[in-house]
Structures are given as C-alpha cells and as structure tokens.
Amino acid sequence: MTDGSTQTSRVLGDAEHEAIEELSALRQSIDNIDAALVHMLAERFKFTQQVGRLKAATGMPASDPERERVQIARLRSLAEQAHLDPAFAEKFLNFIVAEVIHHHERIATTGTVDPA
Numbered sequence: 001m002t003d004g005s006t007q008t009s010r011v012l013g014d015a016e017h018e019a020i021e022e023l024s025a026l027r028q029s030i031d032n033i034d035a036a037l038v039h040m041l042a043e044r045f046k047f048t049q050q051v052g053r054l055k056a057a058t059g060m061p062a063s064d065p066e067r068e069r070v071q072i073a074r075l076r077s078l079a080e081q082a083h084l085d086p087a088f089a090e091k092f093l094n095f096i097v098a099e100v101i102h103h104h105e106r107i108a109t110t111g112t113v114d115p116a
C-alpha cells in the first residue's frame with residue numbers, strides 16, 4: 001500500500017523498534033547495577049554481622065545513634081555531590097541500619113542471625 005496511513009505506521013514501527021532496542025540496552029545497565037547493589041549489600045551485611053558478634057560478645061548496645069548521625073551527614077553530603085536526593089540517601093541508610101540492628105539483637109539473644 002502507498003497511502004499516507006501505511007507510510008505513517010511504517011515510520012512509527014521503526015521508531016518503536018529503536019525505542020525497544022534502547023529500552024533493552026538501558027535495562028541491561030539497570031540489571032548490572034541492581035546486581036552490583038545486591039553484591040555490595042551482601043558484603044556490607046557480612047561485615048555488620050561481625051560487628052554484631054563483637055558487640056554481643058562484649059556487651060555493647062546494638063545501636064549507636066552517634067555513629068548513625070555521622071553516617072547520615074556524610075551520606076547526605078555525598079548524595080548532594082552526586083545529584084542524588086539526600087532525603088532518599090538518608091532513608092535508604094536508615095532502612096539498612098534498621099535491619100542491621102535487628103540482626104545485632106538476634107545475634108545477642110540467639111547467637112545467630114538465622115531465623116529459629
């Protein structure tokens with residue numbers, strides 16, 4: 001067919017094809033970053049479990065609000081430099097630290113972070 005509507009739909013088809021290719025490439029990079037985040041978080045939790053065992057063995061409290069204050073100030077500043085919302089960076093750290101504190105408490109009471 002040579003009418004205008006068929007021509008329009010062929011051009012749109014090419015644009016859609018390019019958009020799908022671009023979306024796929026962007027998603028590959030997002031998947032790589034998500035994988036890196038999981039690996040980095042796994043390493044962080046390995047270290048915090050060592051901290052939990054140290055704190056439990058020596059009777060130190062699970063949480064350290066002064067340390068958290070310093071971490072939040074540092075991450076907010078890094079986030080600003082990186083053009084990431086500092087409020088999001090703070091929420092993200094708080095979310096992780098809350099889980100770490102649960103782990104510390106479980107280590108102190110049961111000796112392990114594994115659920116009973």
Ligand SMILES: O=C(O)C(=O)C[C@]1(C(=O)O)C=C[C@@H](O)C=C1
Nearest residue numbers: 048051063064065067068097100
């Ligand atoms: O540094 C500590 O004392 C920790 O227990 C680790 C950690 C953290 O995940 O960064 C967790 C809990 C504390 O309140 C402060 C920091």
